[in-house]
Amino acid sequence: MSTAAPLPPAAPVVEMSGITIEFPGVRALDGVGLRLFPGEVHAVMGENGAGKSTLIKALTGVYRYDAGTVTVDGVEQHFATPADAQAAGISTVYQEVNLCPNLTVTENIVLGREPRKRGSIDRRASRERARRVLGELNLDLDPGSVLGRYPIALQQLVAIARAVDTDAKVLVLDEPTSSLDAGEVAELFRVVRALRDRGVAILFVSHFLDQVYEISDRMTVLRNGRLVAEHRTAELPRLQLVQEMIGRELSTLEHLEREAAQDTPTDAVPRLRARGLGRTGAIAPTDLDVHAGRVTGLAGLLGSGRTELTRLLFGADRASAGTVEVDGRPVRLRTPRTAIAEGIAFCSEDRKGEGVVGDLTVRDNVLLALQARRGWLRRIPRKQGDELVARYIKALDIRPAHPDALIRNLSGGNQQKVLLARWLLTEPRLLLLDEPTRGIDIGAKAQIQALVSQLASEGMSVVFVSAELEEVLRISDRITVLRDHRTVADLDGSTATLDSVVDLIASGGDRA
C-alpha cells in the first residue's frame, strides 16, 4: 500500500479501509480509509457533512458500516456496540461530556470497573487509582468532590482521565475544544501531548484550524463522504487544506468583504425601532434601530443578553417593557406568529432544539414556516412546493440535494441552510440570525456570510448575532455591543475594530 509515501513511524494501531455507510437517502461514507499511528495526533478534517462524525461513530461502534474493514493491531474487528470498541482499547470523549455530574470524580473515573473487595466496592482502592491517573495527567482535582461542581473543561479532562484509566490505545476526541476558552484549550493540549508521548494514538476533530495545526501530526481530509487525502500536518499548507476540504478555489472566502454599505439615509424611518425593550431577568431596557438594507451585529459574550434581545424581537419570549415599531408603526410582538406577520424571521441558536423538525423531510422543513403562515387548510400545492424546495436546495447548496431525505440525517451546516431556506421562503423584511454559523465548517460558513451580505444589499434588514467577533465585524454595518444584559455601545461597523469591541465587552465601555 505505502509505496510512494514516507514510512510511518510504526505499524498503525487502527486501520480502517473501504468504510461505507448508508442512511436512507444519504450515503454518508463511501469507501473511506483512516490510519491511526501510536504516538501521533491525527486530525480528521472536512466540512460539515463530509463524514467526520460518521467515521468516528463507525470506529467507536456507534454505527455499523455497510462495507469495509476495521483492524486494531492487525486484527479485524466488528464493533457492535461502543462497549466493544472500548474493550478493544478505543476510548471516546464526546463534545458533550457524558459522565455523571452527580457522582464524584473518583466514581466517574472507575465507573463500571470499580476495584472490589469481598463483593463490595473498594472505595480506598478506587480513590487511589483516581488519584494516580489524575497525577499522571497533572490534574489538580479533588477525587472525592462531585464532578458537577467543575466547569465543562475540567469535566472533559476527567473524561480523558477515565479513558487513560482504561489503558486506551486510541483516544478519540470529538470537538473537545468547542466550549473551552484559550487557557482551557492549552491545558487540554498539554494533557493530549502527554498521552501522545506515552504512545497513545489520538484522533482529534475540530473546526478550529489553528488548534488543528498546533496539535496534530497527521491529517485525513474528507469531503462529501469520500477520502480526499492523508497528509503529514507539517507538509500541508493551510490554503491547500482548505481547498481540499471545500473542493473549490479560495476566492469565495477571500471575497467576503462587504461591498461598501449602500448610502441609505440614516434619518429614514428604520425598518425596526425598539425603545426601552426589555424583559425582567433577561435583558435590561434596550434601544435598537435596524435600517433597511443594513446588517446590525450584536456582539457580546454568551449570556450578555444578545440571544435574549433577539428572542424579544421575534416574540419568542414576551417583553416586559418597551415598545417596538416596524416601519414607524407600533406593533406588539406577543408571539412568533405576530412577528412573522410583520415580516420578521428568526433562526435560533439552538438549531437542534428550536430549529429542525427531525422526523420530517428536508422538504417539509423548508416549507414549514410558509405553510404555517398559510394555515393548515391552504396546503402548498405539491408541484409548487417541489419547485420552491428544489430552487432553495440549489441556491443554498444544500447537500445532499434530496428533498425527501430526513433532515436529522443532514450535517449541522446543511441543517442550518435548510432553516435559512425555511425563512427566506417567507420573504422576510427583517431576518434575525442567532449564531447562524456556529459549529459549522468554513465552507458553509462562508456561504452563509456571503448570503447575508447579498440579502442585505437586496434590501433586507439583518440582525446578526455571533460569538465570533471577527465575523460580526466583517459582516455588520452597525454593531451593538452588549455586556451583562445591557447595551454598552453602538458602533459604526466600518470604523469599529476588534480591539475596541473586545475592550467594550471586557470593560463595559467606561461610560461613567
Add this chain to the structure above:
Amino acid sequence: MPETPTDQRHRRRLDTSSPVVWAAAALLVLLVFNAVVNPGFFSLRIQDGHLFGSPVDVLKNVAPTLLIAVGMTLVIATRGIDLSVGAVLAISGAVSFTIIDGSPDPTSAGTAAVAIGTALAVGLVLGAWNGFLVSVVGIQPIIATLVLMTAGRGLAMLVTDGQIITAENPAFDWLGGGFVLGLPAQVVLTLLVLLVVAALTRRTALGTLIEAVGTNPEAARLAGVRSRSITWTVYVFVAFTAAVAGLMTNANVSAADANRAGLFIELDAILAVVIGGTSLAGGRYSLTGTVLGALILQTLTTTTLTMGLPDEYVRLFKAVVIIAVFLLQAPRIRAALGRRRRSARTTTSPAVPLPPTTGDDARPLSPTATEPATVPTTEPAGERTAEPATASTTDQGALR
C-alpha cells in the same frame, strides 16, 4: 417525481423498515391461521339483505376501538396521550340513555336526535377540558387525562344514579344494530370518520403540522405553527370519537352501564396505534397502521373465541402475539434484517452522493438568483476527478 436510482432505493428502504408493513404481515398471518384452523372463518352469508360472518363480526366489534384509535393516533402524534376516552365513552352512553329514558316520548326519532346531540356535545366539552389542561395549562397529557379518567366514571354514575339504564329507541338503536348497504352501521360510520380524518390531515397540511408539533414543539412554535390550537383540537377530536363510540356500544346492547362500558378501551386504542407504528414519542403517524393495529387486536380476540379458548387465555394469547409483532418492528431486529439485505445490495447499487462542486466560485447564494449559474449537479466525471487526483499526490496518497 423523477425516477432516479436514489428515489427507488429510498422508497424500497422505507418499505422494509416500515412498522406498517410488519403489522400488515402479522394480520395476514393471523387471517391465514384462522382460515386453516377454522375453514368457515371467511364464509359470508346474506340474510335479510345484511352481510353476516366472522369477518363482519370482526369489523363490527372493532368499530368503537378503531374509531377511538383514529383520534388517539392524532393525539399521540402530538406527543400526547388520552387516558380518559373510556370514561368519556361511558359518560356519552349515560347521558344519551338518561335523556331517552327520561323523555315523555322515548321511542321517537326526535328524542334520539336530542340524546345523540347532547351526548356528542358533552363529549366535545370534555375534550375541550383535556385540551385546555394540556395545551394552555401545560400539564403533562398522561396526568391531565388521568384526571378525567378517574373522575369520568364517577360523573357517568352520577348521571345514571348508579343504575344500569335500559331503553329502547329504534332510531337510536340503529347506531348499534343498524345496517347500511348490508354492512353494520357501526362499520360504515367508523369508515366514514376514518376517511374524513385521512382526507383532512393528508389532503391538507394539517397532518404535517401535527407531526411538526409532535416532533419538535418549540421549533414548530417558532416557525409560526399554531401549536396550541392544534394540540387542543386533537384532544377535542379524540373525545368526540369516544362519544360516538359510546353511542355505538351502548346502543348495541340497548343499555348504559356507567361502570363497565368502554372499560380499558383506552388501552386497546393506544395499543392499536402503537402496533400501527406510531411512536409514543410523537411525530410521524400512520392511520393505515392504526387500522391494521386495531384489526390485529380484534382478530386475535375473535380467533381465540372461535377456537373456544377460555377468556383468561385470550389475554395471554393476545400478549404473546403482540410481543411478536413488536419484536418484528424493533429497530435492532429490523437493522439486522436490513443489514443482510443491504450487504447483498451494495455490490450492485451504485453510489449516489452528489459530485463535489468544483471550481465554480461565482456560485450565487441568493435564492432570488434563478439563472442557472449554479453548475448542474451532473457535471461530467472528467472534470471532477481532476482535483482529488492532485490532492492525492501528497504524502499518503497511496492509501486511496
